[in-house]
Amino acid sequence: MPSSDRSRLTFVSLYYWPDEGAVPRLLTELAEDCAAAGHTVTALASRGRYLRFDRRPLPPREVHGAVAIDRLPGTTFGRGSRLGRVSDYATFLASVVARLLLSPPDGVWLCVSSPPMLAAAVAAAARIRRRRFVYKVEDLFPDLALALGAIRPGPVARLAARASAFSLRRASAVVAIDESMAERLRRAAPGGRVSVIENWADGAALAPAPAEGARFRSESAWDGRFVALYSGNLGLSHRFTEVVEAARLLPDILLVMCGEGPRLEETRRAAEGLPNVVFRPPVAPPEVAALHAAADVLLVTLDPRAEGLVVPSKFYSALAAGKPVLYVGGGRDGIAKVIREADIGWVVPPDPRAIADSLSRARSEPEENRRRGERARRLLEERFDRRRASGRWLELLRRVAEPA
Numbered sequence: 001m002p003s004s005d006r007s008r009l010t011f012v013s014l015y016y017w018p019d020e021g022a023v024p025r026l027l028t029e030l031a032e033d034c035a036a037a038g039h040t041v042t043a044l045a046s047r048g049r050y051l052r053f054d055r056r057p058l059p060p061r062e063v064h065g066a067v068a069i070d071r072l073p074g075t076t077f078g079r080g081s082r083l084g085r086v087s088d089y090a091t092f093l094a095s096v097v098a099r100l101l102l103s104p105p106d107g108v109w110l111c112v113s114s115p116p117m118l119a120a121a122v123a124a125a126a127r128i129r130r131r132r133f134v135y136k137v138e139d140l141f142p143d144l145a146l147a148l149g150a151i152r153p154g155p156v157a158r159l160a161a162r163a164s165a166f167s168l169r170r171a172s173a174v175v176a177i178d179e180s181m182a183e184r185l186r187r188a189a190p191g192g193r194v195s196v197i198e199n200w201a202d203g204a205a206l207a208p209a210p211a212e213g214a215r216f217r218s219e220s221a222w223d224g225r226f227v228a229l230y231s232g233n234l235g236l237s238h239r240f241t242e243v244v245e246a247a248r249l250l251p252d253i254l255l256v257m258c259g260e261g262p263r264l265e266e267t268r269r270a271a272e273g274l275p276n277v278v279f280r281p282p283v284a285p286p287e288v289a290a291l292h293a294a295a296d297v298l299l300v301t302l303d304p305r306a307e308g309l310v311v312p313s314k315f316y317s318a319l320a321a322g323k324p325v326l327y328v329g330g331g332r333d334g335i336a337k338v339i340r341e342a343d344i345g346w347v348v349p350p351d352p353r354a355i356a357d358s359l360s361r362a363r364s365e366p367e368e369n370r371r372r373g374e375r376a377r378r379l380l381e382e383r384f385d386r387r388r389a390s391g392r393w394l395e396l397l398r399r400v401a402e403p404a
Contacts, residue, residue, distance in 0.1 A: 008040045008107030009397065010100075012122055014092055014115050016045035016071075017064055020285055021233065022313035023112055023138055024050060026199055032065035033390035034397065040107075041067045044099060046092045048076035072099060079262075089115040100125035108172075108401050109133035116141045116160065119167035127170055132400055135171040139237070139310040140164070140184060147305040148236055164188070172400045175393075178334035180308035195396060198334075199313050200389035201320035203380050206289050208322035208373070213293025222294060225254040226363045228326065229295035231288075232314040234261035237306040239328060243299060244270040245352035246359060247277050253359055256280065258291060292321035296369065297345075297362050304330030304350070311335065316384050319344075322377035324369050326358055344376040 011031045015024040027043075035041040047058050060071050074091030077084025092115070100109065100122065109131060111122040119135050126133045142160035145151045151160075168174055168189035176182035177199050185194045217223050228247075234240060240263055247255040257267060258280040271277035283291050292298065298318040302310070307330045315335050318325045325345035327335060336347045346358040362369055 007038065007401070008104065009034055009042070010103065010107060010109045011041065011043045011067075012045075012096055012100075012109060012111040012118065013043070014046050014089070014118070015048070015050040016043045016069060018058075019050040020282065021050040022199075023114055026313070027112060027136075028065070028067075029200075029202060029386055030390060030393055031067045033386070034394065035066035037390075037394055039397075043067050043069045044096060045069060045071050046074050046076065046088065046095075047071040048074070048078060048088055050079070070099070072096065085115075089117070093117060093121045097121050097125050100131075101128060103129070105129075107131075108397060110397075111135060113137045113139055113141060116145075117163055119171075120163035123167040123170040132172040133170075134173045134175065134397065134400055135167060136175045136177075137181065137185060138177065140181065140308075143184070144237065144306060144309040147309060148303060150236060173396060175396065177311045178308075180333050181311065184308055197389060197392045197396065198384060199311065199316055200384050200386045201316035201380060202386040203320050203377075204386070206292070206317060206320040208377060209289040209293040212290035213295075216287070216290040216294040220294065222254060222256075226252070226297075226359075227254045227256055227295045228297045228299055228359055228362075229256045229258065229291070230299040230301070231258040231282075231291060231317070232312075234259055234263040234267060236262055237303050237310050238263065238301040238312070239303050239350040240267040240301065241270045242350040242352050243301065243328060243355055244274065244277055246355035247271070248274060249352060249356040250359055251276050253363065254278065256295070258282065288317075289321065292317065292323060295323060297326050297359065298323045300325055300327045300329075300335070301350070302327075302329040302333070302335075307333040316380070319376045319380035319384055322373040324362065324372035324376065326355070326362070328355060338379070342375055342379050344372050344379065 011027055013027050015021055017028040031041050031043055058071055062069050072095035074095050075087045077088055079085055111119055113119055122133055142157050146157055151157055165188055174185055174189050174194045175197050176185050179196055182194050182196045255277045259282055300312050300315050302312055325339055327339055327347045328350050331347045339345050339347050348354040348358050
């Protein structure tokens with residue numbers, strides 16, 4: 001690819017490789033695909049880790065996948081406490097602004113929406129430096145926090161809303177990850193700058209693995225059980241107690257909760273005394289395919305109040321693994337529409353009986369479940385694979401980089 005002033009890309013995110021959270025993983029894959037296409041790519045990240053169980057220090061500078069990673073100074077208390085998170089966020093934002101203000105006078109910046117106020121910090125630096133930046137919206141803040149009751153209406157919410165509006169106005173392009181989110185963003189950022197590029201899974205890295213799944217089931221003593229798996233962050237925008245109550249109604253079904261997050265302890269308390277609910281820490285990346293393959297059904301949940309404000313990324317992993325999906329949510333968002341149209345699973349409200357009925361049906365239809373899984377994998381390859389998403393991103397970045 002011919003070099004030009006705007007072939008230099010800077011990606012900004014609190015977390016980056018080697019972290020395995022959804023946002024760092026997606027951003028890492030996008031950055032590496034941009035580098036492979038000929039861009040000079042730098043990733044700015046913190047020195048902390050997303051996964052609490054891994055506290056190994058990360059080097060301040062290294063190169064991975066042809067991407068230069070600069071990990072900026074700041075605190076690294078992690079996600080174990082609110083005060084620690086606030087400190088990590090604040091020190092990272094300060095370092096980001098300082099670094100961007102001193103960056104080379106060319107190229108395009110790209111940032112994500114987490115942590116809160118990151119986009120506003122990048123937008124402010126872009127305004128001072130007269131630079132172009134792309135805003136990849138993973139969730140809408142403060143809208144999501146207000147919807148879930150994490151913050152209350154008042155001065156803090158109004159300040160956050162003004163910061164969000166400033167970020168949207170200043171961005172050269174705003175990218176939503178589904179159409180319902182894009183509709184909200186277009187009202188705040190009119191003028192055709194909002195695009196939809198859905199998130200993805202890497203179909204080459206995560207694929208159906210029946211032999212590995214059988215091994216994982218045997219090692220986990222799951223043989224002969226119908227396994228419903230939730231794998232990922234137990235975050236505030238998800239619902240879990242209703243899923244646990246469904247397991248209470250179905251003692252012969254094994255519910256596996258694999259992950260960590262702010263709702264973990266709440267979910268553990270709800271499952272006390274239930275031998276058919278198992279909790280596991282996140283598995284290492286080489287075991288992800290085996291874990292998914294060991295399940296009969298993969299669970300995706302979303303609090304109905306969060307529809308249009310966030311999209312569960314684990315949906316795409318379920319497609320890549322070739323597994324049917326049980327989606328517990330409000331049923332009106334893009335994922336629900338895709339599941340119904342492609343006939344790859346079930347969409348149910350957060351109601352224990354409805355969840356239990358769908359799991360019972362899934363257990364009784366092993367052959368149809370196999371076909372659902374095959375359709376899910378085809379859908380991944382046709383619409384949600386990494387290669388397709390990266391192609392759309394590269395085209396968008398090319399347009400942003402063109403002289404005005």
